[in-house]
Amino acid sequence: MLTLENLSTADAKRPLAGLNASFEAGRIYTILGRTGAGKTELLRTLIGLDPIRSGAIRLDGADLLHRPVRARQMAMVYQQFINYPHLNALQNVIFPLRRQNVDKATAVARAREALALVGLSDFETRMPSELSGGQQQRVALARAIVKNARILLMDEPLANLDYKLREQLREEFPRLLHKNVDGVILYTTTEPGEAMQLGDEMVVMHDGKIIAHGDPGDLFDNPPNVEVAQLISDPPISVCDGRIFGGMACFTDGSPARLAGGGLHDGTAVRIGIRPDALAIGGDIAARVTLAEFSGSDTILHLQLPFGQAAMLLDGIHEFQPGHGLDVALDAQSLLLFSQEGANITGRIG
Amino acid sequence: MNRTYLIVKYLFLLAWSTFVVFPFLWALSTSFKDANAVTSGARYIPWLEFEPSTQGWKSLFTSGSQGINIVTPFLNSATVTLTASAISLVLGTLAAYGLSRYQFRAGFVKNSDITFFFISQRIMPPIVLAIPFFLMLREIGALDTILGLVIVYIALLLPIAVWVMIDFFGSIPKELDEMAMIDGCTPAGAFLRVILPNSLAGLVVAGMFCLIFGWNDFFFAFTLTFTKTQLLPVAIVSLNSSVTPWWSLSAFALISVTPLALVAILVERFMSRGSLSGAIR
Numbered sequence: 001m002l003t004l005e006n007l008s009t010a011d012a013k014r015p016l017a018g019l020n021a022s023f024e025a026g027r028i029y030t031i032l033g034r035t036g037a038g039k040t041e042l043l044r045t046l047i048g049l050d051p052i053r054s055g056a057i058r059l060d061g062a063d064l065l066h067r068p069v070r071a072r073q074m075a076m077v078y079q080q081f082i083n084y085p086h087l088n089a090l091q092n093v094i095f096p097l098r099r100q101n102v103d104k105a106t107a108v109a110r111a112r113e114a115l116a117l118v119g120l121s122d123f124e125t126r127m128p129s130e131l132s133g134g135q136q137q138r139v140a141l142a143r144a145i146v147k148n149a150r151i152l153l154m155d156e157p158l159a160n161l162d163y164k165l166r167e168q169l170r171e172e173f174p175r176l177l178h179k180n181v182d183g184v185i186l187y188t189t190t191e192p193g194e195a196m197q198l199g200d201e202m203v204v205m206h207d208g209k210i211i212a213h214g215d216p217g218d219l220f221d222n223p224p225n226v227e228v229a230q231l232i233s234d235p236p237i238s239v240c241d242g243r244i245f246g247g248m249a250c251f252t253d254g255s256p257a258r259l260a261g262g263g264l265h266d267g268t269a270v271r272i273g274i275r276p277d278a279l280a281i282g283g284d285i286a287a288r289v290t291l292a293e294f295s296g297s298d299t300i301l302h303l304q305l306p307f308g309q310a311a312m313l314l315d316g317i318h319e320f321q322p323g324h325g326l327d328v329a330l331d332a333q334s335l336l337l338f339s340q341e342g343a344n345i346t347g348r349i350g
Numbered sequence: 351m352n353r354t355y356l357i358v359k360y361l362f363l364l365a366w367s368t369f370v371v372f373p374f375l376w377a378l379s380t381s382f383k384d385a386n387a388v389t390s391g392a393r394y395i396p397w398l399e400f401e402p403s404t405q406g407w408k409s410l411f412t413s414g415s416q417g418i419n420i421v422t423p424f425l426n427s428a429t430v431t432l433t434a435s436a437i438s439l440v441l442g443t444l445a446a447y448g449l450s451r452y453q454f455r456a457g458f459v460k461n462s463d464i465t466f467f468f469i470s471q472r473i474m475p476p477i478v479l480a481i482p483f484f485l486m487l488r489e490i491g492a493l494d495t496i497l498g499l500v501i502v503y504i505a506l507l508l509p510i511a512v513w514v515m516i517d518f519f520g521s522i523p524k525e526l527d528e529m530a531m532i533d534g535c536t537p538a539g540a541f542l543r544v545i546l547p548n549s550l551a552g553l554v555v556a557g558m559f560c561l562i563f564g565w566n567d568f569f570f571a572f573t574l575t576f577t578k579t580q581l582l583p584v585a586i587v588s589l590n591s592s593v594t595p596w597w598s599l600s601a602f603a604l605i606s607v608t609p610l611a612l613v614a615i616l617v618e619r620f621m622s623r624g625s626l627s628g629a630i631r
Contacts, residue, residue: 047532068531068536069531070531070532070534074532075533076529076532078529080523082523082525082529084526084529084530084544084548085526085548086544086547086548096533099533099539100534143533
């Protein structure tokens with residue numbers, strides 16, 4: 001088990017502030033956060049590339065802080081395709097094994113096995129410059145997997161790949177990563193879908209802090225605060241201002257959100273989160289399209305509603321010009337209620 | 351259109367090649383002339399326009415009034431240049447790696463200041479350095495010796511090596527060093543096993559610069575030696591007398607330029623095979 005105890009850094013671009021977490025072997029932890037949230041800094045600190053200011057990192061209770069990078073039993077896949085340019089694909093994968101004093105024949109056999117796992121058996125003798133971006137990242141992945149490291153760190157490994165390759169590797173990753181059954185896998189990403197799909201557990205980071213940690217489904221259904229709710233949803237949850245009236249949450253135009261008021265007094269300002277799938281065409285709320293964008297085979301409509309702005313997700317491609325008016329309905333089951341401070345106080349009305 | 355373009359292209363290349371090669375051809379032609387052939391107007395083609403003579407070449411291997419034996423100066427130059435270049439390259443590469451990968455700070459002095467300090471050694475006019483070098487070498491009894499010249503040339507070539515290699519290491523992502531350490535290397539191991547093999551192109555460029563500057567230096571070879579130790583550029587001066595022996599000078603110039611030309615051709619072959627091409631995405 002990998003444990004972080006009050007881990008803080010000072011020198012990194014995005015300082016980490018008092019992180020506490022435990023990561024069990026055999027599970028994939030996806031770390032979700034925006035660019036600059038501190039995800040990469042966390043991985044670099046764990047592996048020993050960036051210094052810490054205070055706190056502790058323990059692996060099965062043993063202190064890791066005083067071990068040099070090479071002795072931390074970790075492997076890492078970078079966002080950039082980092083391979084050794086002077087070595088071919090097979091030699092790249094053999095490299096860490098030879099540093100572990102694995103004999104040459106065994107190293108070659110294990111490296112071939114790892115390359116086969118990532119589908120590069122026919123590319124053993126290719127130099128990294130002769131491989132495509134996706135193939136280079138597969139070599140990097142094979143080099144990380146072959147070590148059988150106790151901790152496998154993956155820093156947005158799909159970020160620099162094109163859409164198609166990203167989809168393909170994302171589908172393959174669960175199979176590849178579960179080969180590392182004895183290790184802890186930490187996988188950072190900015191994409192909620194990727195984090196939900198790959199993670200046995202999800203950690204959400206914001207401003208150098210861990211703001212949520214738990215089962216991806218639970219976090220999605222019941223985010224602890226507005227930051228997590230916005231990070232975990234793609235397209236993000238829209239947040240409108242509201243107030244409590246008669247023990248219920250209402251939007252600023254007085255229309256009811258049909259959410260229990262969370263025990264707050266009448267007149268208390270609240271924030272109402274509208275999931276993109278909470279809105280549907282056909283209803284009694286007049287809306288105006290401000291922007292229509294396409295995401296894969298979906299359409300995201302940005303709407304001006306009487307009580308604020310919200311995004312609506314539609315299946316399929318729909319052409320809407322900015323300024324187009326339409327009536328929409330709001331599903332109260334897909335709304336969330338947050339206090340002014342951002343805490344989730346959603347209570348459903350039966 | 352394509353044909354015209356090709357003709358124009360090759361005509362231009364032919365003209366340019368002639369322009370570049372002509373001084374060498376002229377020197378080669380002159381080295382086989384005697385005094386009459388040199389002074390009686392422009393003549394280029396041996397046997398047709400003048401009777402070739404090997405007097406110029408022979409004079410370079412004859413001691414005494416007939417010429418000067420250049421074997422010893424050639425070996426001296428080779429020893430000084432190769433030794434100083436090799437040491438400068440090793441020290442310069444290590445210094446450049448340190449400066450490109452680690453942050454140093456001593457008071458207000460930072461990495462950029464240290465780098466500038468190295469480069470500033472080449473900004474100063476050589477005459478400024480001549481007297482201190484002379485006094486220091488005299489103090490340690492290294493004036494007019496191979497050792498003294500090697501020491502001075504290291505001081506002169508080191509900035510070039512540092513300058514070239516800092517720039518080169520800057521183009522290699524630090525993540526490569528980090529990955530090597532994650533994969534089990536010590537910092538020194540990462541440098542030797544990963545960074546150095548990927549720096550061959552930079553090392554060759556820095557090495558070439560060191561060899562060229564070292565081999566061609568006249569000023570320090572002249573001011574820091576007397577009679578005992580003579581380098582090639584100084585030896586050529588001693589060929590001058592009341593009548594300039596153009597035939598000997600031409601032969602001398604060709605011998606002098608041959609080692610560097612050979613190195614350049616070898617390096618070019620090596621580089622064109624792709625052996626030095628980096629591949630960092």
